[in-house]
Amino acid sequence: MSTFRYQLNGNWYKGNTHLHSTVSDGLKPYQELAHLYRQSGYDFLYLTDHWEVSHILPDRTDEGLLWFNGIELNGPDSRGQEFHIVCLGNFQGIDNSLTLEQAVKRATDQNGFIILAHPFWTGNSLEDTQKFSFDACEVFNYICQCEIGKGDGLIHYSYMLERNPNLLGIASDDSHFSSDSPMWKGGWVMVNAKERSHAAIQAALRTGNFYSSSGPEFYNISCQGKRVRVETSPVQFVKLVGPAWHGHGKAKGMLEDAKPITSAEFEISPDWAYAYIEIQDMQNRRAWTNNLFVP
Ligand SMILES: [Zn+2]
Ligand SMILES: [Zn+2]
Incomplete structure (x- = not known):
């Protein structure tokens, strides 16, 4: 039996899980990052500098913005394959004297939340996604998309989901605030x-x-039996995405006076390994649910 994932009886809080400061190759100190993001309506941030564990006090808030600790581990594994891995959590004893494998193991052992970052940008193969026990994959990385059009992680994500339906999808900024x-x-x-x-x-x-x-x-994302309903900001496409070619779509009409979509309902096939919903607005920006059912 699988259960519906979403329990939307709380409030929505906006956050970025991938962010660099002056501690590594970012150009702003974290206090300034807090101010900028808070002014833009964010509620929380994870500081994920390259190979530098962040140690922001757990009760630290800046203008009401909550800080969380993290680190980005990047470099070759023992075969020479490059990875970028964002680990969220409070860590000790991780620095660049460790190999990539050792560092990921330490983060995992300390209950880290382990994310495969921007696999398309890095050049990871689909098999690479099975090398570590990932909790999530970046489905979208804004900087990688802006710089060279390689911010999408959806192909890697689908491959990982077929093998681990509990895997989660993350969209992040990966902001550095550098001049270029x-x-x-x-x-x-x-x-x-x-x-x-x-x-x-x-x-x-x-x-x-x-x-x-x-x-x-x-x-809203709700469910009755196997029937899932979403309510959204105005969009032109709502897509139910399953394994391989499986899925359904709802599209706004192409006539000029066609109204945008603000809700959709889909029946989920119980034999699919996973199912998530992607929406796409008039500017072709997208959003994604996680796998709708937890195995
Ligand atoms: Zn990276
Ligand atoms: Zn990064």
Whole structure:
């Protein structure tokens, strides 16, 4: 039996899970990042500098913005294959004297939330996705998309989902605020949690009670039996995505006076390995639910 993933009886909180500061190759100190993101309506941030564990005090808030710790591990594995792996959590004893495998193991052993970052940009094969025990894959990385059009992780994500239906999908900024890549506010997660606290937000992220977006919004994601209904900001496409060619779509009419879509319903086939919903707005920005059912 599988159960419906979403329990949307809390509030929505907006966050970015991939962010660089002056501690590594970002150009802004984290206090300034907090101010910028808070002013833009964000509720929480994870600091994920390259090979530098962040140690922001757990009760630290800046203008009401919650900080979480993390690290990005990047480099070749023992075969020489490059990986970028974002680990969310409070870590000790991880630095660049370790091999990639050792560092990922330490993060995993300390209950880290392990994300395969921008696999298309890195040049990861589909088989590479099975090398580590990932909790999530970046379905969209804004900087990688802006810089060289390789921000999509959906092919890797689908491959991983077929093998692990519990895998989650993350959209992130990966912002650095450098002069040649100043982009931010283009990829985020919206978690549904009872309150804006570390415990509640972390739990919602772990259980996948969130969606990822580069623009449009899900207002509600509900289910009766195998029938899933979404309510959204105005979009031109709503797509139910299953394994291989399986799926269904709803499209806004092409006539000029056609109204945008703001809701859709789909029947989910019980024999699919996974099913998620993608929406696409008038500017072709997209958002994604997680796999709708937990095995
Ligand atoms: Zn990276
Ligand atoms: Zn990064």
